[in-house]
Amino acid sequence: MIELTNVTKTYAGGVTALAGVSLRVAAGELVAVTGPSGSGKSTMLHVLGTLDRPTSGGVRIAGYDVGALSDAGLSALRAHRIGFVFQQFHLAGGTTALDNVADGLLYTGLRPAERRRRAVRVLHRVGLGHRMEHRPHELSGGERQRVAVARAAAGDPPLLLADEPTGALDTASGARVVELLRELNEAGTTVVVITHERELAAELPRQVRLRDGRVEQDGAERDRAERDGVRA
Amino acid sequence: MRPAVDGIRPSRLWPGDVVRGGAVGLRTRPLRAVLSALGIAIGIAAMVAVVGISSSSRADLDRTLDSLGTNLLTVSPGRTMSGAEAKLPLRAEDMVARIGPVASVSAIGEVADTNVYRTARIPEAETGGLATYAVRTDLRATTGARLRAGTWLNAATARHPAVVLGATAAERLGVGRAAPEVRVLVGGEWFTVVGILRPAPLAPELDVAALVGWPAAQDRLGFDGHATTVYTRSADADVAAVRSVLGATANPAAPNEVEVSRPSDALAAKRAAGEAFTRLLLGVGAVALLVGGVGVANTMVISVLERRTEIGLRRALGATRGHVRTQFLAESLLLSALGGTAGALLGAAVTASYAASQGWPPVIPPWTLAGGLAATVTVGALAGLYPALHASRLPPTTALATP
Numbered sequence: 001m002i003e004l005t006n007v008t009k010t011y012a013g014g015v016t017a018l019a020g021v022s023l024r025v026a027a028g029e030l031v032a033v034t035g036p037s038g039s040g041k042s043t044m045l046h047v048l049g050t051l052d053r054p055t056s057g058g059v060r061i062a063g064y065d066v067g068a069l070s071d072a073g074l075s076a077l078r079a080h081r082i083g084f085v086f087q088q089f090h091l092a093g094g095t096t097a098l099d100n101v102a103d104g105l106l107y108t109g110l111r112p113a114e115r116r117r118r119a120v121r122v123l124h125r126v127g128l129g130h131r132m133e134h135r136p137h138e139l140s141g142g143e144r145q146r147v148a149v150a151r152a153a154a155g156d157p158p159l160l161l162a163d164e165p166t167g168a169l170d171t172a173s174g175a176r177v178v179e180l181l182r183e184l185n186e187a188g189t190t191v192v193v194i195t196h197e198r199e200l201a202a203e204l205p206r207q208v209r210l211r212d213g214r215v216e217q218d219g220a221e222r223d224r225a226e227r228d229g230v231r232a
Numbered sequence: 233m234r235p236a237v238d239g240i241r242p243s244r245l246w247p248g249d250v251v252r253g254g255a256v257g258l259r260t261r262p263l264r265a266v267l268s269a270l271g272i273a274i275g276i277a278a279m280v281a282v283v284g285i286s287s288s289s290r291a292d293l294d295r296t297l298d299s300l301g302t303n304l305l306t307v308s309p310g311r312t313m314s315g316a317e318a319k320l321p322l323r324a325e326d327m328v329a330r331i332g333p334v335a336s337v338s339a340i341g342e343v344a345d346t347n348v349y350r351t352a353r354i355p356e357a358e359t360g361g362l363a364t365y366a367v368r369t370d371l372r373a374t375t376g377a378r379l380r381a382g383t384w385l386n387a388a389t390a391r392h393p394a395v396v397l398g399a400t401a402a403e404r405l406g407v408g409r410a411a412p413e414v415r416v417l418v419g420g421e422w423f424t425v426v427g428i429l430r431p432a433p434l435a436p437e438l439d440v441a442a443l444v445g446w447p448a449a450q451d452r453l454g455f456d457g458h459a460t461t462v463y464t465r466s467a468d469a470d471v472a473a474v475r476s477v478l479g480a481t482a483n484p485a486a487p488n489e490v491e492v493s494r495p496s497d498a499l500a501a502k503r504a505a506g507e508a509f510t511r512l513l514l515g516v517g518a519v520a521l522l523v524g525g526v527g528v529a530n531t532m533v534i535s536v537l538e539r540r541t542e543i544g545l546r547r548a549l550g551a552t553r554g555h556v557r558t559q560f561l562a563e564s565l566l567l568s569a570l571g572g573t574a575g576a577l578l579g580a581a582v583t584a585s586y587a588a589s590q591g592w593p594p595v596i597p598p599w600t601l602a603g604g605l606a607a608t609v610t611v612g613a614l615a616g617l618y619p620a621l622h623a624s625r626l627p628p629t630t631a632l633a634t635p
């Protein structure tokens with residue numbers, strides 16, 4: 001599903017956010033990305049989500065070589081294959097939960113009626129069937145993030161990327177959101193979650209730890225190390 | 233199915249969603265939208281009203297000319313070779329009447345040095361700019377002048393100290409009605425006001441004059457009997473022919489000492505002068521529209537700055553650069569269309585109420601509305617172009633970056 005090969009990213013100011021990251025994530029995995037602030041987590045997520053192109057290195061997402069795609073191709077990839085969840089929710093104010101979720105499908109080419117139908121279904125799935133006509137300011141933080149997850153999942157994308165989805169939430173609401181991500185993963189979606197909450201990360205099957213733009217530790221490797229009897 | 237982009241089903245946006253996306257700014261910041269559209273509304277309103285009012289006035293003039301006819305010609309004395317004021321011969325009227333196609337002839341003659349007052353107490357110097365004319369009793373039929381009050385002069389009253397006042401003259405003298413006891417001083421003698429005229433568009437000289445019978449003027453005011461304007465009507469088809477011989481016929485001895493004119497031409501000339509002014513006002517409206525366009529552009533620039541997050545989100549949801557560009561162009565067009573529609577309605581309302589106040593038929597040429605629409609769309613597109621391009625070029629990541 002994801003294949004990063006020696007990816008580097010140097011910003012215009014000269015900051016190297018990614019200094020040679022190689023990472024493979026298979027379809028159906030649930031991966032936590034951890035690391036201190038400034039270690040390049042968000043940058044990596046942007047590259048995975050095709051929101052940004054790497055300075056060098058290869059990126060394959062859902063079978064497509066991202067470097068070979070045009071802007072329209074990347075947009076199409078995001079419309080049909082990738083769902084995003086952000087720390088700040090990024091819901092449209094003054095717009096109902098239902099319309100926010102339906103607008104997640106705005107660029108897929110589905111007709112308005114079908115978009116709403118799917119939005120209703122996915123809102124029920126995240127437990128917000130009773131909040132559909134509420135506007136963001138009438139919802140709690142946890143509910144808002146669940147609306148955002150519903151929006152990302154509405155199109156059934158094979159890949160879902162979440163950047164600190166629990167960062168702005170209390171523990172209970174955060175746990176509910178993580179539970180949702182787990183449910184989506186069980187239903188077949190590949191999920192990559194950035195978080196700096198260690199406990200949360202520890203519960204997920206695989207953890208990738210970044211430091212200074214490099215993969216410092218990969219859960220899959222640690223498992224191997226543990227098998228070999230070496231404590232991390 | 234549209235062709236796949238790089239083997240993936242392309243992102244696509246329904247036209248209805250383009251409109252809905254364009255209305256986001258309007259929905260979330262209605263006051264700002266209305267204020268920025270206001271400039272365009274004022275510009276379009278000004279242009280529609282200017283064209284509408286001038287068209288209404290023209291329609292009124294056409295209506296007037298239709299009812300008054302354009303077949304009236306006048307002959308007046310010009311100047312002699314030495315520059316002195318010429319006189320028409322005493323037989324000028326008879327001569328003109330003999331021109332074959334001429335259907336009717338009438339005349340007035342200015343009674344020299346004869347002032348008109350309401351009372352004897354007004355000092356000599358304040359003449360009020362009113363003239364006194366000796367008139368033929370058939371003057372009304374030929375000039376189309378109509379009575380507002382009282383009666384016109386007849387064979388009997390034309391011999392008596394009876395006067396008919398022109399519309400402006402009656403107003404200046406403060407005479408509102410015609411009655412046996414209403415009298416004015418004409419050349420030092422009391423004349424009874426028997427009638428008051430309405431404004432006479434084809435013979436405006438009558439408006440500022442006191443009109444007395446030809447014999448009365450000769451007997452009581454020392455009128456010399458020379459006509460100063462001879463009016464003639466002929467069939468429309470013959471007007472040009474009559475015009476070409478009129479001068480020589482009225483004054484065969486000195487045909488170059490007469491002035492022949494067609495009063496309906498003077499009205500049309502006034503209208504042409506009005507059109508130059510209309511063009512000037514139209515230019516002012518265009519400037520207002522331009523300023524309105526700058527207002528919309530300014531709003532759009534601010535809107536794009538404020539909505540970076542929304543733009544980033546839309547890109548994350550699969551919007552192409554083109555979709556973002558279209559959205560902001562649509563918003564700009566929507567804003568200016570809003571202003572343009574309001575402006576057109578306002579301009580039409582102003583035209584209708586002004587025309588009503590003037591008694592004109594309200595006329596708004598369809599091309600004004602079409603032109604207004606075209607101007608609106610052009611301004612909207614130009615105003616939105618730069619902000620839309622800017623929005624579409626924002627990298628999705630900076631747009632999503634936390635403030």
Ligand SMILES: Nc1ncnc2c1ncn2[C@@H]1O[C@H](COP(=O)(O)OP(=O)(O)O)[C@@H](O)[C@H]1O
Nearest residue numbers: 011013015017036037038039040041042043044
């Ligand atoms: N748009 C940008 N321009 C310049 N530098 C950036 C930009 N985004 C991030 N950086 C820098 O890149 C580094 C990695 O940032 P980021 O990927 O946001 O880290 P994290 O999400 O792990 O906190 C930081 O030093 C940050 O300052």
Ligand SMILES: [Mg+2]
Nearest residue numbers: 041042043163
């Ligand atoms: Mg980050």
